[in-house]
Amino acid sequence: MTQQTIAIVGAGFSGTLLALHLMRQCSPDTRIVLIERNEHFGRGAAYSTGNSSHLLNVPAAKMSAFQARPSDFLDWLKTRSSEELGGLQPLATTFVPRAIFGRYISDLLETEMKSTLHCGQLELLRASVRDIAPRGGGLVLTLGDGEALQVDRAVLAVGNFPPSPPPVADSSFYDTDSYRSDPWAPDLLANLDPQAPLLLIGTGLTTVDTVVSLLDQEHRGPIIALSRRGLLPQNHLLGPVKTALPETEEFPTRLTSLARFLRDRSRRAREAGGSWQAVIDELRPLTTEIWQAMPREDRLRFLRHLRPWWDTHRHRISGPVAARIAEAQRTGQLRIQAGRIRTYAVTPTGDVDVTYRPRFKDHLETLSVGRVINCSGPESDFGRIRDPLVRRLLDQGMVRPDSLSLGLDITRTCALLGRDGGISRRLFAVGPVTKGAFWEMTAVPDIRQQAEYLAGQLAALVKPAAVAAQASDATWSI
Known part of the structure; x- marks a missing residue:
């Protein structure tokens, strides 16, 4: 042969x-x-x-x-x-x-x-x-x-x-030195003023990694993380996370029924001394089967409306990392914002004015930062x-x-x-x-x-x- x-x-x-x-x-x-x-x-x-x-x-x-x-x-x-x-x-x-x-x-x-x-x-x-x-x-x-x-x-x-940049009317900003497109690039934080305010696009796992890197580098300036919904990853629990629930129930594959089922099961797990984390984890061996059995229109609805909530509950962070993120929020160095970016403008001093519309608001707000880093997740x-x-x-x-x-x-x-x-x-x-x-x-x-x-x-x-x-x-x- x-x-x-x-x-x-x-x-x-x-x-x-x-x-x-x-x-x-x-x-x-x-x-x-x-x-x-x-x-x-x-x-x-x-x-x-x-x-x-x-x-x-x-x-x-x-x-x-x-x-x-x-x-x-x-x-x-x-x-x-x-x-x-x-x-x-x-x-x-x-x-x-x-x-x-x-x-x-x-x-x-x-x-x-x-x-x-x-x-x-x-x-x-x-x-x-x-x-x-x-x-x-x-x-x-x-x-x-x-x-x-x-x-x-x-x-x-x-x-x-690498993530794609958010769509804006004038995308020329993405060709400037004030923008970083790849959150894993070796020079991501090079030549960065430790006092400079920063904008991180996204609030998921990549943003968490970038914040940790900034804290390790002793960055002292404000860090603003902006995403459409402003959701940070949840953290793992220490110790047992049992559900204390029977294994005889069926998992629904229609989106509305599945969401209702998970909410109810999480509530019952907490009442029994368990946790919602264990409910999500016990779904893991069945996730692919449920996804493949779910009607296409329900998969599209999930991607449009529920995916960010699923991601933050399913892809969690460790306790030590969660504690560092919480402390950065407590001191006010890290701020989480929800909204959509509309425009960028590089000022004569080299700063970047970022205009965005806050979630559920009709007005625009502006952030002045020294660098914009795209942490919105893989394309x-x-x-x-x-x-x-x-x-x-x-x-x-x-x-x-x-x-x-x-x-x-x-x-x-x-x-x-x-x-x-x-x-x-x-x-x-x-x-x-x-x-x-x-x-x-x-x-x-x-x-x-x-x-x-x-x-x-x-x-x-x-x-x-x-x-x-x-x-x-x-x-x-x-």
Whole structure:
């Protein structure tokens, strides 16, 4: 049998995890090429942060890279020295710095590559991919330097894209030095006057990270965070968060019924000595099934009206981080505003006058700040994403946006759909770009399940036909 090659475009968390599972599920003669244009393999933007105050939003016991080994990350932590962990105690309830989790993923990759079974199976390629096109029953990837890479199948693991700026009548401000478009850029806070007032667009997890970075940098000026609804992420509770409720109830899939159900269940949980946090968490294994069963009109209503409230309750922050944010609010340094930005004007002194309309108000108000940082969260509308590879694939018709503008259109087996709706047998996707089909595809537990499943599907495709036929009955157990 001719050697099969699978290319993974993107070596952030989702791409690296897929590579790990492919090595475990494919035959040793399957070649796997993991392509990354950035400095680190296996981390991505979230886990490349050098700030030890940027903590995971999930405790260590739930952060294993493997479903079948739920304590793997915790066990790995216990093998590290106190110096490596910065004095951190590796407990199940510990919220670990994200950089340490990034080292865990990199260590897994290095260990697997050195194993006798997989030696030489995985190739790490530092390059950008600017085009993917069909050729000779497979695909050819055109790299940034013009080189061509012939593969049998490819997986897009491109992760998250920087946020798009809010639409305003005159967008020329976004080309000035007073605006920062990428909240993860290394020079985000460079040359910043520590007394300067700042505007952060957005009030979600990225804003929380940016505020923490500013506090660590001893920024003393006012920090104003502005979003349409002004909602900050909720925090995790310390100690048990049981629901004390029976498990026999059905979860509705119509939006109104589901919202009513969750409110009622949360109330009953609190009355029984539990918490609403546990109610949200117990929904986690069913979220994808509920999303896929929910009528399309209800999914659209959820995205228009309820998504910000879901995000702030579902994607929570650790207690230590929540305490720092609360203290910054208490002292008045951090202010949370709800409204929509209307205009920007750079003054002769270099400050920026930002005009916005407060939520539920008819008048306009103005903020004078020294810098505007876009922390509004990753862009998922592929009609607005300017990434050269994505634009090329869209223009060629090899992929298409999903109908909800959450990512790319895929099947339930992660195969990409072309412009005419045809299902590709060569091109797949994993991670955040698949949110339209699966919704919850940003957190580690969700991505690891998807990566393991897709690895099994790809392993079946590259096996001899008789073996592949036996493996094709595998299903994704949510």
